[in-house]
Each structure stands twice: as structure tokens, then as C-alpha cells.
């Protein structure tokens with residue numbers, strides 16, 4: 394699973410800092426998380442094949458998290474996309490998208506499957522063979538959810554040396570799926586436990602933006618391999634963070650530490666900071682494996 398940062402900015406536009414948008418690559422398909430203004434240009438810059446973009450998750454309806462959505466959908470339609478697209482977000486998002494498309498006389502060339510998030514409870518919003526997406530409540534001025542994306546345990550690994558020469562090779566995939574295979578020609582049963590080892594463990598990514606300090610989500614995001622957490626402010630502005638329902642870098646690090654995360658990536662920096670090194674120092678004092686999100690950077694979650 395690979396996480397790519399498209400934007401590190403927040404609500405006030407900043408030259409060189411794009412608004413929130415992030416791409417997850419899982420098993421040959423993409424999930425876009427938030428879609429700030431101009432996100433479609435980031436997809437072009439990164440040469441992302443739009444046919445492999447299958448899912449878009451929107452955390453909340455503050456503009457810096459979704460004003461790029463209708464532009465992106467319109468462009469996908471211009472490109473005559475056929476593949477269905479799943480849109481996951483606050484329930485009024487569909488109404489907003491529909492009214493814009495309707496008034497532009499623009500019928501989408503593809504099916505848009507809408508799944509509403511629940512800002513009150515953790516909820517499974519998408520389940521696929523290789524991964525699942527859950528939303529969970531964040532604390533913000535309007536209904537907002539984070540997203541927990543879990544890449545499921547991989548297929549079992551074959552031990553090629555152990556496999557007898559006369560094993561019917563067309564059934565190898567069954568062993569990898571954890572199923573015993575009986576060869577009907579000679580009645581021999583091959584037990585998958587004898588020929589395979591366990592697949593790669595599940596990988597967990599937690600997206601937490603925008604939110605005030607939110608220990609209520611710890612149970613949901615515990616032991617995540619990577620947490621992306623907003624750090625709009627540094628700790629001198631804790632009162633302002635509380636008032637605007639954002640977090641400081643220190644609070645984000647406290648969450649990562651308490652969750653037992655492996656790594657923390659901070660973003661959504663306020664435009665008041667010309668230099669964001671203070672965010673890093675502050676976070677690392679609490680949780681050492683903290684990093685500042687960098688636009689265009691990929692983070693392998695392995």
C-alpha cells in the first residue's frame with residue numbers, strides 16, 4: 394500500500410501549498426482521500442491513470458477538502474470514463490454534486506455510486522477483496538469523519554521446494570487461498586498448511602483530518618502502520634486549535650503515541666507559518682517517528 398501527499402495546505406490559499414488531497418495505491422487501484430481545489434492537476438502531474446481511480450473519500454464539506462471534486466468528475470466524464478466510481482462522503486455531498494452537474498447540463502459518462510458516511514459512529518463504507526474502508530467520527534465544526542483503510546492479509550506464500558512434481562499446477566491458487574486440493578485422478582489430498590506459509594499481515598492506514606484533539610478515536614486507529622493527522626497549529630496556539638477544532642503538532646503526536654502507531658505524517662498547516670520545522674520538533678519530542686507531509690512524496694506502508 395502506498396500513500397502519496399498532494400497537498401499540505403489548509404483553508405487559506407497559499408502559493409506552493411495545495412489544499413488537502415491524498416492518494417492511496419492498493420493492489421493496482423487508487424483511492425483518493427479528500428479533493429481540494431486543483432486536485433485533478435495533481436493526478437495529471439503524477440500520471441495517474443484515471444481508470445484505476447475507483448474510489449473517492451471526502452472527510453467533510455469545508456472547501457479546502459472538496460472544492461476540486463466537481464471539476465475532477467467533469468473531467469473524468471470528458472475523458473469518457475466508463476468504469477463506475479464510488480464516492481464516499483457526508484450525505485449532503487451528493488446533492489451538491491448533482492446540482493452542479495445538472496446546471497451545467499453535464500451527464501456523467503460513468504456510474505457514480507454514492508455511499509454516505511456517518512459522523513456519529515464507526516461504519517464500514519466499502520469492502521473489496523483486498524481492502525476495506527471504514528469511516529469514524531472526528532471532532533470538527535461541521536460533521537467530519539476520518540477514514541481507516543485496511544489492506545487485508547495477503548495470499549499465503551507457496552513453498553515451491555515442498556510441492557511434489559506431479560502437483561496439478563492449475564490448483565496452486567487454491568493452496569494460496571488456504572484451501573486443500575484433492576487430485577481426482579489419484580485421490581491424493583494436498584493440505585495447504587503443508588505447502589504454504591501465512592500471507593503478509595494486514596496493513597492499516599488512518600486518515601485524521603480535520604479534528605480537534607480526539608482521544609475518542611484511539612480504539613479505532615490503534616496500532617495503525619501509518620497515521621496521517623492534521624497539525625494546523627503549534628502548541629502556543631492550543632487555545633486557537635481548540636476554538637477552531639483543529640489540532641496542534643503536539644496533540645497529533647500524542648494521538649500517534651497513545652495509538653501505538655508505527656509512523657505519523659503531519660499536514661494541513663496553517664498559512665500563518667512560513668516555516669514548519671517547529672511542527673516537526675514539537676511532534677518528535679512526543680513521538681519520534683513523526684514526519685512532515687511533503688507534496689509529491691510517497692510513503693510505502695509495508
Ligand SMILES: [Zn+2]
Pocket residue numbers: 453455533603
Ligand atoms: Zn475543516
